[in-house]
Amino acid sequence: MLTSLSIKNYALIDNLQVNFNNGLSIITGETGAGKSILLGGLSLILGKRADLSSLKDATKKCIIEAVFKVSNYNLKALFEAEDFDYEPLTIIRREILPSGKSRAFVNDSPVNLSSLQLLGERLIDIHSQHQTLQLTSNDFQFQIIDALANNNQLLQNYNTDLKTFKTLKSELQELLNFQAEAIKEHDYNTFLLNELVEANLVEGEQQSLEEEYETLNNIEGIKEKLSESYQLLSEEQIGVLTTLTTIKNNLQNISVFSSKYNELFNRVNSSLIDLDDVFSEIDMLQDNLEADPNRLEEVDSKLKTLHNLMQKHVASDVSELIKIKNELEEKVSIAESLDASIEEKQLEIKDKINQLKNISKQISNKRLKVIPQLKEQLQSILHSLGMPNAQFKIDIFYNGETFFANGQDELSFLFSANKGGNFSELKKAASGGELSRIMLAIKSVLSNYIQLPTIMFDEIDTGVSGEISNKMGDIMLQMSKTMQVFSITHLPQIAAKGHSHFKVYKEDVNEVTQTNLVKLNHDERIVEIAQMLGGTEMSSSAIAHAKELLN
Incomplete structure (x- = not known):
């Protein structure tokens, strides 16, 4: 969970300090107010490469610092593997120096970007309409099914045995x-x-x-x-x-x-x-x-x-x-x-193959059992999101010979958006907006089975109607019961559902434009939502509608 964010000397941000709570946090602001700047700064914390042009004042260094509560994320093994100092409240800091050099720290210990990216992936998931390629990944599709099938322990056992199997094969080849x-x-x-x-x-x-x-x-x-x-x-x-x-x-x-x-x-x-x-x-x-x-x-x-x-x-x-x-x-x-050693190694490999096949068959059987449940849940959510004819065709094929990284199954994950339409791969069958809603549905389902990282939905509601946006907001609100959810939105129906509401805005200070982020109180939220409903010239009906939405 992201508890605080501090940004200094980055793009149009001079000095920003903000604290966040759990639940659903809403971020709104006019187009061009700097929401992308906020995401850009946050992405540096997650391991994105730095750019000297990001400095607001090229003579000073840029400092971005975020505090995460990680006690519920089971990250001790990752911290140990990457040689990080584990703290329940973990501080990540990025610095961009005027020289162009960049430095990263986890709990004040210097780290490289690849390690920071590994940690970042487990802390925040930034999702926008343009970031749906993950959906079309076979690995991600298996992760969805395995989450519902509760295959985590079996997959850990499988991976341990697979590692041993690969070592034995390598040793046999060396002997040969x-x-x-x-x-x-x-x-x-x-x-x-x-x-x-x-x-x-x-x-x-x-x-x-x-x-x-x-x-x-x-x-x-x-x-x-x-x-x-x-x-x-x-x-x-x-x-x-x-x-x-x-x-x-x-x-x-x-x-x-x-x-x-x-x-x-x-x-x-x-x-x-x-x-x-x-x-x-x-x-x-x-x-x-x-x-x-x-x-x-x-x-x-x-x-x-x-x-x-x-x-x-x-x-x-x-x-x-x-x-x-x-x-x-x-x-x-x-x-x-050598003949005796080779024969002994071959017997070890044979035993390990039997173990792997036994575990992979258990994994496959559990996957098959949950596929109807997954299809039903996804289709139900998508129907409520304005895709009444959305259908999935998910098939598992047990290979039985090849050992993949996650078992011996091959997966066909097909989709059809229209009644009577042909099933095909997601990237071919769904538009950008549809993929965005599918991802929301999937994340919603996953949040019921596994502990997801903080998720930030970046205007995934673009182009949807008020009725559908209302349902989107309900889904995000439901997800926020078990995880921290951010939604950057232009829709008042979604903005009204947040537990917290932040506004991104620009202002001129000493003839210099700056971007700021401020948390709105209840009255300020009414004004903001009314403006989202009717523009800057707020009518009494817009204010009444805003109060109604908030209530």
Whole structure:
């Protein structure tokens, strides 16, 4: 519900501030007084693109602000999805700067126009004779039927399952695409994997193999050097061990005379122990060292294999080869298990299709049940609006195969305005004025079943007679019991039915024309309606008629 509107520096409006109530609000004014300006400012709040030419004073910014009571509109999910701050009293503000830039805010948080448009569609529905294309939309026609059929929960369940179904189909396609690629690569990947498996890769083995290769390849030289070292250590007369033992004994004999000698003794003794270990190690190495041409050839072959594999896979060491082997194992395994995954995904899709068909059939059955009721209600309203021969031919065809956004039905929504006339699509069968009355009838019916946003009827009564306009006013008045309704009208019969009455007028202030909007009291309403009946020269009969209409 729109509770207040403030417009500053927009077109012919200098500074306008007005509060609105619920129920039916009437807006009247002479042609050219600025009703279109008022709607233009309001449309900016709903997300329409701004125009620098709209500024009244090009040196100042234009500010349009509207306050909406949104607690009954179930908008928390939309606010969360669009990252708006939710407030039961929501403030929307648009600013047009002299530079031409435009800014939009919801509860003081900046928002983009697309998000503002989504919110605006849920807050105000501006309807005029020129805005009836929605009527001819198949989606809108389904919304009418589903509102009467109370299909909201079923449609939510259907949309949830449809989203899952589309995700499953996408996942299946990915698996099939992957399988197609995997089949091409499977044989080659298997070949590469077998090469790496046959290589018996072991973390860190390359270094040990290289050391073994160098040992086996230089065994004679190694044996010679070990033997020479052994001799130098073990020679009885001049061997290093013999000499070092003599030094140790000498120092031991004098170690009691000074701590310095004792320290030298300990150091030599420690060296002797280490050297004795070296000697034992050399002795053991000599014993274990044998030429083995077969092992040398085996190690050389393994190293060449490793080097070839590293070059082939652009790897720096064996650990990288092992990592590549693991990746190939995974690819080969996935390729070999894809059939099972695809079959599992296909079963999931089959189950989801059954669920969707079950829900869509329930939706379709409920739609079929309410169509006679919808036709009767619409035709009854249109008959009272001067279209006595109006008839609808509404048929639902259950497709059963294709999943649309709102079920599996196809809809034929045909209309005939004349007795004996052929049924055809609304846009072909109805004139602009007829479409306008059809939209009023539809909105009237919908208001009994769902919470509609604030609706603003912009001169949809143009060209209708007083009797029909009276019925139009009754319909708007009935709608206003459950929602906020505005009617911009030139007809006194409608104007008299409002709970509130606002007048748009122009005035010259300091030789500058301005547009204003003022709420009329009871006496002012009598004058306004009398002028609508008889012009500016009000007769006593016009005033009496105005009072009669208001009463």
